[in-house]
Amino acid sequence: MPAAESRWRRWLDSDIAWSFRRSPVAILAAVVALICVVGALFAGWIAPHDPFDLASLELMDALLPPAWTAEGRATYLLGTDDQGRDVLSGILYGARISLLVGVGSVVVAMVLGVSLGLLAGYAGGSIEAFIMRVADVQLSFPAILIALLVDGVVRVAMPDSAHGGQALWVLIASIGLSGWVQYARTVRGSTLVEKRKEYVQAARVIGRHPVAIMFHHLLPNVLGPVLVIATIHLATAIITEATLSFLGVGMPVTTPSLGTLIRVGNDFLFSGEWWITVFPGLALVALALSVNLLGDWLRDALNPRLR
Amino acid sequence: MIRAVSLRHLGAWAIACAVGLAAFQAEARTFRFANQGDALSVDPHMHNEAVLLSLTGNVYEALTGRGRKFEITPELATDWKQTAPTVWRFNLRKNVKFHDGSPFTADDVIFSFERAKGEGSDVRVYVAAIREIRKVDANAIDIVTTEPFTILPQTVSRWYIMSKKWCEKNGAMRPVDVRKGTENYASTRASGTGPFKLESRQPGVKTVFVPNPEWWGKAEHNITEAIFTPIANDATRVAALISGEMDMVDPVPLQDVPRIRSNPDLQVKQSPEMRTIFLGMDQKRDELLFSNVKGKNPFKDKRVRQAVYQAIDIEAIRTRIMRGVSTPAGIMVAPSVEGFVPELNKRLPFDAEGARRLLSEAGYPSGFEVGMNCPNDRYVNDGEICQAVASMLAKVGIKVNLVAEPKTQFFPKVLSRNVSFYLAGWTPASQDAHNALFALMSTPGEGAQGQFNGGAYSNPKVDDLTRRIGAENDPAKRTNMIAEAFRIHQDDIGHIPLHQQPITWGLRKSVEMVQIPDNFQYLRWVTVK
Amino acid sequence: MADVPLLEFADVGRDFDVSQPWLERVLSRLPKQRLVAVDDASFRVARGRTLALVGESGCGKSTVGRLAVGLYKPSRGTVRFDGQPMPSGSGRETMAVRRRMQMIFQDPYASLNPRWKVDDIVAEPLRVQNAAMSETDRAERVAALLRQVGLAPADARKFPHEFSGGQRQRISIARALSSEPEFLVCDEPTSALDVSVQAQVLNLMRDLQDRLGLTYLFISHNLAVVEYVAHDLGVMYLGRLVEVGPATTILKDPAHPYTRMLLAAVPDLAMTGTSRTPVAGEIPSPIDRPSGCAFHPRCPHATERCRVETPVAKPIGDGRVVACHLVGS
């Protein structure tokens, strides 16, 4: 595959790759994020236990401290929770759900925000005014509040959605809906700049449909900043999910995300079983911080003025 | 110039503050207490649930009450006697006024009877045995029971008397279910005869009580105000106690008991609760609402119920989840309940292998799936117990789809019997086994019979015995009949009793408060040093 | 047939709404503001010829160009293409006309989508207007087009940023030619280019006209550039055509005072060292156009009549049409 190889070489030679190699923070963040992502994706193979398999839980093994302490057991490296669930496995599986919700809600927010931003920027007039006023109004509320609101509405509308698989989609939808504004505003701004450029006019002269112009011409040119926002938003979305789960409106205990694990563990913080909450907490910090640092680096790397 | 004025202002203000503060300290004694949940309403007939009855029990009173030792005491009735097998004469306390100023009379008792047994009432169980109430005069009534009913004074102790005039005036003739979005005057306001008045209430936020200076009794407390706050999160509740924000919290999570004990300013008050935690199974429907088994109901098969029973490692629950302070139960009532049968209080052994065998005998060699409903803010570690049960059942092949939710969502489902498998707890309000047999284990029927029998367990023998126990005056016969009923139920595995949980309060050392086995928190016995 | 001009503007006007956003306008009680970008524009472009429009910023020449390709619809008057009024909308008729016209833009850095490869850019009109064409035919056509504008067929696989400004403008031209148009609007096609490259592009455009019989509407602010390409010339000032006619005639003997001023302002290499008197004043904003003849505040010959009465464009005999009170009377 010489073509692929040369593309890889070109990538290695690009400014982004160069700036990455020059940034120890970015490398460290990437390594940590990679560990988190690999651990989450391959939880089924890596994790010593399956925390979702209720049959494998041993209640008699509950509340064991980490392996290196006197009462710890080697089979439970980071100890067990009150149900005898392996904390390490819980973290790996929990990170998978956190990542899934994070990525899912970023995709929802991105698709929604980019489409609305493109539409607002390209169509202008009352469509733009309407979309952007809605965005302004939403922006005056904290994202977590919007997410709580959406979540609450869905729960009232579908009372059983709080459980099982549906909770995941509800979470993705509510966090996604709370985050589209940033994308829409950025994309609208870039679209306003891009649509005045002559290549857009050229496409109009050719007679291309406005939707085609929006998606074929404008979209690729406004995606740069979107990528940066998406990365930073991923960290925010993971945190938001954790917050919602911590508040008890996120993932249920039977399929815990990192936030749920922290909430469950929180009850044991006073009583000395610190490992139940501290390790998921550290995992969350590592995941969110590394993704956020990567986003910061990407923003700087893509912004020539800061270079 | 401006500076001088403002300084003088400041000085005056500071003095005023200091004086005010001193006066405040001398007079005001506010008692702050917290529970993990709030009452749904302050209408005492709206919901038969301990937090509501406990809270409103400070404002409303019943004909009979409970003393510090949980004994039956005169309250709005000064004395009573059985005048015929089915007739009881209650002499009412004179010169008692409701908080709105209206006098308490026999009419109010009759009104409260109609209200408690009427539409919307959740407390029918307490008046179910009563056929009618006859007014003798303004201060005496005859209560006629349908059948001879020996434990009437115990049974009516949680049936609170409301003012007829007040209810009529404020359009609160019937209790309404706030869960259905309806509310009336009595949902957030109260006018009882009790030692405390309801000063204000913000549902879910706080409820404020102040002493009733015109109470008929002699105050045994020394507080000037009591503020109740629901704090759902265990850690937050404990933190509120430790930080001094709360004077008393209930419950203290078991894992936090050592920590509170080690605090020199705090104490833990713990005693076995009368409540029995149990599992219920739908044994009526031909097909379970939440299961992958179609066309039949596995729980109708005793072998399945027994398999569930024997799959549960109660020792593990006791030592790990209950931190060693629960009392495993073999029957549906606690040892402190009148009629408890010690020789029956033995559990089937934990035997996962046997459970699997029973399941395959019953035709489920690879198990089945069932939905389980569970409260997560009602009992001690309720959600955790359910999770543990789910994982234990998973080991024998029963896949449990657990729905753990706040009690406000949980209870309506159980009461309407729209559950397949559930966890609940029961305290016989009359302190008598009959209440458990009648409300929990009898076939759901007219009025309050089997009202809390969420799985509709039904055995005509139990029903018949229960009726006869209610009418039996001979203590020995009665005890035998109770034992017989429990034996039948135990043999049927109508429910799976789990354990009695401890009542665990966290208090400041400066607070004295009486703990009774039904975990009512009476402000009338609170003293703050 | 030959008598029908390929493009004809008949009393065409175009206004723009330049009001503040609705909310601000309502809050500060501002009236709606209209900008008359083009007014009373009448001219014809014959087949195979080049009409150059010249004028300073804000004179409306770019608006005329966009009206000519249908990017804007006229507020008044009619634009006819090949004798037919310009269709609007996105129907088949419009597409049929669109295929016959193309546009080349000023900024070679903005007129090519930076994320597209050259072959996609050049083939875009083909894909839109001739969807039935096979990929191989299309690739061949792109290669031929690139050769035609002096680029290598291998350049098709590159991105625009790999080219210099002049090369990009060639790509623009290739794209414009891909649908085999008869008519090209060239909006300042060389003003962003360096002189040496400008010469290349101008020569290329001339060659293409000779070879393909193209008709150009050439828009520029530079009279010297225009001289190299134009058969006919239109001079615009503040939205109006002040003088239209054969380029030779106008450049040799400008009739309108503004044309004269423009000619005088072109820096002349031959005049090195000698000083001359520049025209006074600057172009007013199109939003507040002077009354009467818009040029009167700067015109050395302005009379009272110029201040009051808008001059009507009238033929002055030698094929020219001039809008000035002082000319032809």
Add this chain to the structure above:
Amino acid sequence: MSALLEVRHLRVAFETRRGPLVAVDDISLQIGEGEILGMVGESGAGKSVTGTAILGLLEPPARITAGEILLEGSRIDNLAPEAMRRLRGKRIGAIFQDPLTALDPLFTIGQQLVETILTHDAVGARAARDRALKLLGEVGIPAPEKRLDQYPHQLSGGMRQRVVIALALCAEPRLVIADEPTTALDVSTQAQIIELLKRLARTRGTAVLLITHDMGVIAETADRVAVLYAGRIAEIGPVREIVHAPLHPYTTGLMGAIPKLGALRSRLAQIDGAMPRLDAIPPGCAFHPRCTQRLAQCDREIPRAVAVDGREVACWLHGESSRG
């Protein structure tokens, strides 16, 4: 004529991760009092970088890697930033292409002028205002009293550029660097600004470095001209001679490519190809791939500037050998 500004063998490079890119290489020039030196070249030839280097406004990654710059005999390229800042206000003025960015939109024209005058001279506020008025009159702004209280956005482009020139002249600098001062303006306004620059040089004796891509502007304005190609001076000398009889093949091509009035629909002479990018400057004479009179040594050795008939030209055609 003593040189007011002297640039000796200036070299400016951009430090990149692939090594330095030389944007200006071995440029030497002098400007005398009252003289206008035009600097012409295509985009990327290094004109603006030279101007910025003289102003001491180069920002990383660009920096001077060789050569020196002398103003009135003393070196200014090695001054501390603070000293250079004072010098820029006082002795070197600057005019840029976009007048709007050179003016602060939040202050009136008068405030900006008066403040600039007060920073450089210990005069009273009233005197400063009088001087501002005089300056505005001098740069040809009608009704200067009225303009003094206006904000930049209220002025037209030409007026703004005049204000920028007035600002540059506040401290009566000895040298003015004008970087494309007319590019953003309409032709009629451009002619006015050209006249203004010429008058300034004549009456005040200010030396002007006029950077532009427009040979026409140079021809009209400058006394001498330096033609830049790929960072080097191809040819430098009196405007009239270079315009009429260019020696360097690049200059010749450039002059031929400029459209001139009176040459109706004739074909333009053109130089094929384009100027190389900084990262791909050919060896030897950078122009050789485009040159029609290429010699054998052109792609090997960089030609040194030689004096020919009062000008200097860097081309092997005019080396030692061809000098008669």
